[in-house]
Amino acid sequence: MAHKKSMAGLGLGLVAALALSGCSGEASDGSVTLQMVESLTNPARTEVLDELIGQFEEENPGITVELVSPPTDQADQKIQQMLQAGEGIDVVEVRDITVGPFSTNGWLADMSAELEDWDGWANLTENAAKYATNAEGKTYYVPYGFYGLSLFYRTDLIEEAGFDAPPASWEELLEQASAIQDPSKNQFGYAFRGGTNANSNVVVAIEAYVADQIDPDNAFKLENGDTIFSAPEAADALETYFELFEKASPPSSVAWGYPEMVEGFSNGSTAFLLQDPEVIATVEQSAALKADQWTTAPLLTGPTGKAIQPMATAGWGTAESSEHKAEAAKLIAFLSEGEASTTFTEKNSLVPILKDAAESDFSKTGAWASYVTMNENPDTYITAVQPRDSSWWTEWIQKSDAEVQQVLIGQMTQQELLESWDAYWVDKWKNN
Amino acid sequence: MINTETNPARVIRVVVLALWLVITVFPLYWITITSLKEPGAIFSYPLTYWPEAISLENYVGLFEKAQFGTYLGNSLLVATVAASVATLISMLSAYVLARFEFRSKGALMMAFLVTQMIPAFIALGPLYLLMTQLKLVDNKFGLILIYIAVCIPFCTVMLRGFFANVPDALEEAAMIDGCSRIGALFRVIVPVMKPGIVAAFIFNFVNCWNELFLSVTLMNRDQNKTIPTALNGFITSYNIDWGSMSAAAVLTIIPTMVLFAFASRYIVQGLTAGAVKG
């Protein structure tokens, strides 16, 4: 019978333990613990954040910050669960593509009251300030930096192929990449994006071809109100773009997403890569490429001679359920000004949010030079806002990605693709 | 077994078995040598099938940068406790299902089977809310509770099969000798069924050891993370850290391999023990 009792005891014990084991971050001595959750996690970045948090804690003895770093694959889903549960999350990494849904659901706090007297506003770049306050004057997040495209290229390979300058336009890229391509030596021209987010570069190409007519407030719209996909120039853009795949890219790139593309460039097998500045840090660590073998060039232009820079961003926001909104705002202010912000953008190769950082030497040298060129020529490299905050943005990504792959494997024509995309956005704009 | 094997048959057998061994082991070999290459040498072309210079840099990095030791400890703790408790609880329910006839038995078995059919994600949101209410988010004990629940259904039906093959007579004799039913279970049946129980434990252990989704959702701080979370962390948005990941993978596989090496005899025996003993 002793056994029987112990079994019953086990069950009871489990239930009791359920009830007893509490674990909340609250302390009774008035000190505050902030839970901060990041989304675009990577180990190097987490290290930088930890350092910055350490400095913040030193300056603010009453506040402890616990950084939660889920694997980036699962991060947004986890953040959703936490926000929905309304507990255990104070500061959260908000992305331009999540701010819409998160704020609609009432998960994000408007920080404008807490940040009203913040003197950091004055030093934010025009773009940063624009993203920090939405159309209704609410501050759901303060961007920590910007992602923008530039063309990574191999200086040695284009020289060998007989070119004296990197391509400036999509047409020139096609020419140079085709010349370099030699599959028998595992040497490819362009790190084509056919996998996750394949749509993004297709759109960038189309935008370059219709840059003259684009609506700067909605980069998917022409000034006449039609979608960019309905313009005849869009068909020319696709022709060049998909020819790039046929003639100058690895066949497997149908399945290439971010990691494969970056790997393809940093392991030396492909000569061109269109990517965000954060990749600079990755390529710098590459063992296959020496510093003098590569650099970046400005974004590719279309026949218009212009290009549209798609601005992507992310930043820090406060959860509506947080009981420590003032402290959370304090942390966000700390991360968005001075040394902390500069460190973060430099270590992660982001386009800075601070005016004085944008003027520093760091952002003007080496692979960064192309960004300066782009900043200095805003009429050529036009900043236009993609509708990334639409609630259907993820749906759009999935749909358009699948259709790009359909074109690549011959299940859909380029014309059908454009018609489908045009119809999709016309419908969304009409009904929302 | 009588020896009627002809020479050609023998050749086929040896060749197929050897081939399958190579196919099975090759990925393990590949991931091991990848982990031993210097970080820069992983993408060298043409491929090298033997690292030119063996480097432990990837392994050192795991423990220096990524608190891998903590994750390893957490996984060991969570998987061992959850697998043990789940096996124990399953033994009780399996025993009842094997020994008694009662009206709702079929429905109960069906209920266990259905848990295998449901995609886990459906339950994820409500489970997170439940754990929040119980204050068990970011808590190893909470994760253990869930793992126990996840292991029980399959483990129960697996053990039920073993118990069904142990003759009633064994425990009846014990009960006549004055043992309680539970006494008979533990003193008579468990020793006989040891191999099956070991097999069930291993199955539970491997499942908990490898579980990613629930662990990512429920664990926050580094001090509570398990190995699969750490492994997944090497895939960042712009890179897969192949060196660190292969090293972590090798370290992840080793404990289960060791477990298998010791217990592979038990696994095969365990599944057949009933028949043998019968």
Next chain:
Amino acid sequence: MTRTPIDTVGRPSSRAGAPAERPSAQAGAPRAGGRKRAFTTRKGFAILGFLAPAMLFVSVFIYYPMISGSQMAFRNWNLTNLTDTSWVGFKNFEAIFANPVFYTVLGNTLLWVLGSIIPQLVIGFAIALWLRRKFRFRGVYQALIFFPWAISGFLIGILFRWMFNSEFGVVNDLLAKAGLIDSPIPWLAEPGSAMTAVIIANIWYGVTFFAIMILAALQSVPDDLFEAAALDGAGKVRTLFQITIPYIRTTLALTILLRVIWIFNFPDIIWAMTGGGPANQTHIVTTWMINTTQRGDYGQASAIGLIVVGILLVFSAFYLMAIREKKDA
């Protein structure tokens, strides 16, 4: 105690739950005499007491969240806007059935299940048959070939995605070295080869389970049966089909059922290797469901989950009926 073949191999039937109860009830028949005790309160308490912990755990941590989560399937539950989560009846199901991708995905799932399970079964069977013989290092061999079972599906996916990489992957390198291909195959870039690649990974992973289960069942086949067959002059093949397979039929049938359920519900490898691409051509129902959750539509994703359960329940019922009739015949 004499045992019928069904008796010894009836065990895995337990895994198939209620509909499979009959074979094992049959199996229990020889000793039913000893078991038919009068129902007593004491016995009732024993049953309840023994089952309580398992029932407590499964209902609190599996059934409660599962049922609570299932209601999303009948509501407008989209993470992009949770301000209106009203009941919508079967609207989510209608949307799924109206989506042409769903049928592609169903076809892929069928291919994935059949393409994985048949080779797994054949190779697993062969290995089990041969492992029945004692040979030197059999223990070591077993431990080594069992090891894929110890790795997570996610990790297998990542590993195979790397090995099937067209430019740097070891698969193409080996094929080229063996002179089988002239130019690298872009494995994950074309629908056919991508499906082949994910299935190969799954076969690699799943053979172990069959090998173990079948080996276990084979060890219950009495040696004298084979000896008798040999004396009758039955050939290898005839022995296999007339003695071995019928003897372990129940184990086989139910192992297959369990594997079908698991493989159907196993997104890990595909998710890590192709993410369902190219152009949805390797999506199976469960990876497609993950895709749906990613765009925030938990209503539809839940509905897909319930469709999965429905399909598997119907399949299990028919399958069990079919094998039952065969046995009765």
